[in-house]
Amino acid sequence: MTEDLRRHVLVVGAQCADAGWLDRLEEAARGLHSVLTDPAFGVCVARTGEHPSLLVGATIASDDIRRAVREAVRRAGEENAVLVVAILGHGFTPTRGADLYYMAADSTGTAGSAINVRQLLLEAVDEPGVEGIIALIDTNHAASAMPDSRSLADGLREGRTRLSVLASSAVDEAAFDLQLTFTLTDILRVGLAGAGPSVYLNAALTRELRGRIVGQTVGHFTYDNDPWAADNLWLARNARPTARTAPGATNQIAQRLPAAPAATSVSGPTRKTYHPVRASAQGVRSDYSCAKLPVPDSGQADVFEARHKNTGLTVALKKLHQKHPSERQVARMRREIEIGQLLDGHPHAVPILDSGSDGTWFVMPWASDTAERRQEALQNDPEELRALVDALASVLSTAHQGDWLHRDIKPSNILYLDNRWVLADWGIVRRPRGLTTKIGRTGTFIGTAGFAAPELSVDPHCATPASDIYSVGRVIAWALTGQTPLANVPLLPSQPGPWRSVIKKATQQSPERRPQTMNELIALIEREHARPPEDPLHRATQLLHAANAGDTAAADGLLSLLADHPQDYDLYVGELTQLDALHAGPALARDLPQAQGILSTLAGHVSGDRTHGVRLNDARLVAAWAHSIAAYAADEHEWDLLEEAAETMCIWDAGWNQHHPQDNITRWLQSLQGHAAAAVASVLRAHPDSACHFSELAESRATDPLIRHAVRGR
Incomplete structure (x- = not known):
């Protein structure tokens, strides 16, 4: 996979009143856009302003879409970039075997009022400078969007055309629930086992989609005729490049939690810096020399700034307080090691470099800063706060896909490592249902007062992802106000604004009234922060x-x-x-x-x-x-x-x-x-x-x- 290749994206979800309202269209479009622009997965450039990379709503006309595609193609051509285009909503074919027409707000069911998708793709791939086009079509009759090879070979670029298309070719109502988009988004977040470092629009992905989607036929088409291309067109980095089992975890657990990208795919200096530590790890505590005193407020275990003797590298060593810790303490640390190994390589999780076989200590990279110490920057820099929230959403989404819940998200557990935010301290993580070793071990209250969701004080084992979403909302409120939240007391920014609305919805007392997934939370954030288009x-x-x-x-x-x-x-x-x-x-x-x-x-x-x-x-x-x-x-x-x-x-x-x-x-x-x-x-x-x-x-x-x-x- 070419790491320095620029990637652009345009996700279109236009409602068409003439064809019927699609209740989940905006949710589907925002979720797909979120994963495609996530630096851990799709790595595409997100755009806002006059030419946004996400176009959703009930007022988007055919000309708006043509203009948006034209602008996205132009930008991709200028930067020799790959362009991912997703078209979601209503489609029709005037006659059997005819081209697919995409319906917008002003479409009436006639070809003249809609967009010829096949022609749109042919024009896009002919743009000079565009490295390739990846098209995702989720409409009824979507198979009719597939161009034929002759049309592509005869284009302006004289055969040096690169196009991959994934489509669901349902004819009737089955297309209306956007199964392809939701399922594809989940796969990109979770990963495709055994597919290698990248997810491509190929037979492996198609088989996985067909196995999950009922009532639709999923097909793909690839035309890659550029002999000078350095790599095939990939849709996303694979969150699960190989089927692997982390040390100390059962095969069943490894299958329930999809691992994030392998360590070799993580960008930044972390991998290079700490590779010697991991490579020489033997599970021997004496390989590290620790400072005399632990980091203040280390929680239920002591965290020391330590030195790896063989390399001289500074690391963080976390160990239980007592020489002879209780069964509960050891179980918690084992869970923290386990989830750390399963999330290994995710850019917003802390990698485990070494650990003791007795489950009483482990080693991770040394992070010199935390959200707690960077509160002022988070309060005054909107981009920094959004980066933190996106990081939490990314790593928690991966964990939630495997039914793991953090349950202790707070500023001191959010570290700043290699210029990116990472979530640490998974000591009270809840394992997937059916795999917990001892229900009730955590008691009737868990988490940190003020940041923990109310239900964690009643039945923490039966918590849901909405519990972690509550904590993320409280972290946002803390960052913007500088105030430590009190248990069950609302904390909101004093002035109206998009974050106030997000916090209010994410921190509802009742879990059912909050966003239920990280994708829903991100969709809410993007919706609240969306700027109305400027009046031309x-x-x-x-x-x-x-x-x-x-x-x-x-x-x-x-x-x-x-x-x-x-x-x-x-x-x-x-x-x-x-x-x-x-x-x-x-x-x-x-x-x-x-x-x-x-x-x-x-x-x-x-x-x-x-x-x-x-x-x-x-x-x-x-x-x-x-x-x-x-x-x-x-x-x-x-x-x-x-x-x-x-x-x-x-x-x-x-x-x-x-x-x-x-x-x-x-x-x-x-x-x-x-x-x-x-x-x-x-x-x-x-x-x-x-x-x-x-x-x-x-x-x-x-x-x-x-x-x-x-x-x-x-």
Whole structure:
């Protein structure tokens, strides 16, 4: 696997009212996006702002999706990156065997109102610079999204195309519950046993999905014809690269907890630094020399700063207090060693480097800082706090998949190691149900008061992942307020904001009212922190003012903004028509394909839309503006631009028949000669409802014969 390869992602989950509401669409999209952008798994770049990497909701139109895909492909091409595209929701095929069409908010079940997914993928893989496209399609009829090899080989890149597609090809309601997305997300979090260091869209993954999904047929398609590629296209780092059993754990336990990425796949200096310690580990306590005094507040065992004698490396040695500890104390430490070995290699878990066979001590890397000591940074740096929460969610999600619960999440147990957050002190972890060695050993209360969920004081053995989620919420509250929480007393930031809402929902007294999984918690956080999209009208007004002052970059920017918002009537009719032709004409001519799209879109607004009725003054302005662009194009011999502008002019003139612009257009038509007259005459012949408004020119011998003929209507 190529570690330095840039990876981009776009997850689309558009609701379509015409096809029926999908209750779990947003949850599915957010969960998949979370795992694909997790540095431990999908390693893709998450984006927010004007071009986010997650597009979900009930107002996403077809053009929004095309624009988002176009922008994601462009970015991937600029960085020679792999792009992962996930399309979730409703799909249909017009006839048996036809292409898959994806339905958005404005789709009505016709091909013209929806998105041809096969064509979308073919255009994406043809983008120069894109290292490859991985597509995940979870809709009904999704098998029809698979391109054929001939189409790919005949593309612009002359066969050097790389595309992998995974699709669920259900035809009916089975696709509506998004089984493929939820199951795939779980597999990427948990890992695929025996698949090696990476998860690919191949037979192994397909077999696993088919074994778990009922009512749908899962298929994959891969076309990789680039002889210079350094590696195959991989979907995620594998959280379970080999089937292994940690020392001291039973095979049954190892199977219940999917191990995180192997130590060899962990980034950062930890592996290199501590490899000599692990390589020479013999389970001999005397291999380490400890400081005289333990770290303050070490909890139920002493933690010493220690030195590995053979290498001189500084490590942390944790050992039980007493020389002859109780059975309960030894059992807890054994559990901590066990879970540490099972989570070995996860970037947000502390690796176990060495341990004693009697279960009374173990060695781990030395972390010089904790969340407790970095509270001020967490309070003042939103990115640092989010990094901590994401780290906890990542490692706890892996543990929860195997039915292991931490039950003691608090600031002093969250360490800062190699510039990343790791969760330590699993001493009171609850093993998977049915594998606990002695129910009741923990008593009727467990955890740290204030951070522990209320149910841990009643029946800690029957806790659920919601108990750990409560503790994460209390850690967030502590970080933002600087106050140590009191048991069963709400602790919230004083000011409203996204974190306040997250804390409030995560720390509900009743476990059933909290998010039930780490994926749900992350989805809640992303939902609360999502910024509403900026109204493009404000930006357009700024660009318009600068463009009319002679700023060519502003004129180009305004046209680009218009191209990105084709359904915005106010932008086209209210702003574009205010751009002086002296500035608009050259800007349109600099990018003719974009100009054609803008002018065609402006023509499409001739009847208004659901929220805008066309006012007569607007009709006069549009016809006059289109005429001014056509006049500029004729003067500059920009024939393509002339034809598009004249077309738009005629459409608005035919629709609204306004005399004031017609007077100016008549004088202009009378002045045309040569190629300009020929081009405009052709447009007039195609729009007789507009040409008839200028029929007076038919008898004008001063007018070019082609124009005279066109306005006669024959």
